[in-house]
Amino acid sequence: NAGVTQTPKFRILKIGQSMTLQCTQDMNHNYMYWYRQDPGMGLKLIYYSVGAGITDKGEVPNGYNVSRSTTEDFPLRLELAAPSQTSVYFCASPPGGGPTDTQYFGPGTRLTVL
Amino acid sequence: AQTVTQSQPEMSVQEAETVTLSCTYDTSESDYYLFWYKQPPSRQMILVIRQEAYKQQNATENRFSVNFQKAAKSFSLKISDSQLGDAAMYFCAYKGPPRTGNQFYFGTGTSLTVIP
Numbered sequence: 001n002a003g004v005t006q007t008p009k010f011r012i013l014k015i016g017q018s019m020t021l022q023c024t025q026d027m028n029h030n031y032m033y034w035y036r037q038d039p040g041m042g043l044k045l046i047y048y049s050v051g052a053g054i055t056d057k058g059e060v061p062n063g064y065n066v067s068r069s070t071t072e073d074f075p076l077r078l079e080l081a082a083p084s085q086t087s088v089y090f091c092a093s094p095p096g097g098g099p100t101d102t103q104y105f106g107p108g109t110r111l112t113v114l
Numbered sequence: 115a116q117t118v119t120q121s122q123p124e125m126s127v128q129e130a131e132t133v134t135l136s137c138t139y140d141t142s143e144s145d146y147y148l149f150w151y152k153q154p155p156s157r158q159m160i161l162v163i164r165q166e167a168y169k170q171q172n173a174t175e176n177r178f179s180v181n182f183q184k185a186a187k188s189f190s191l192k193i194s195d196s197q198l199g200d201a202a203m204y205f206c207a208y209k210g211p212p213r214t215g216n217q218f219y220f221g222t223g224t225s226l227t228v229i230p
Contacts, residue, residue: 042205042220058217090159103218105159
């Protein structure tokens with residue numbers, strides 16, 4: 001049981017390039033979240049999903065897209081990378097939608113856009 | 115969006131001493147959930163403690179306890195007998211009742227240094 005895994009750990013992109021950040025959880029959770037953490041700041045929610053086939057926007061969705069074709073995977077897509085997207089990205093998954101759910105976080109992906 | 119405020123960007127504490135980290139939040143809800151997360155240099159987010167707003171009793175987890183003041187919308191974290199391994203960024207987080215969505219809102223964090 002690996003929990004939440006993310007790949008890659010690090011990535012450098014040029015402006016305008018595209019990439020997909022992978023997130024996988026093996027806990028059979030319905031809920032999955034993508035956050036970004038800018039230097040010295042807290043986490044901001046980008047997108048989240050309450051189950052396969054269902055996604056919704058968070059606070060800062062512009063410039064990103066997601067899909068949820070399976071329970072396990074929740075990839076985050078950057079289509080035209082911009083320097084403002086330089087950040088650390090965390091994927092997280094609570095065990096359910098209940099009121100006291102904790103969140104299990106992945107190790108993060110550090111993205112730099114030059 | 116809900117607001118979670120951590121007014122102490124940095125704190126320090128002597129090993130074995132006690133430190134309190136502050137957190138305030140803004141909500142019109144009566145039923146909600148509060149969390150403290152620890153983020154060590156490895157960047158993994160680790161749940162430290164959680165509190166349900168409907169519970170009057172303050173949550174406690176070993177050396178970690180909270181002072182939850184619902185009327186004041188305050189949720190501070192007390193770390194007793196501080197250890198070197200407690201050094202990390204600490205984030206306060208809020209989650210509303212399920213009917214308002216499934217989003218967590220995080221503060222900007224407090225960097226805790228533990229002095230040997």
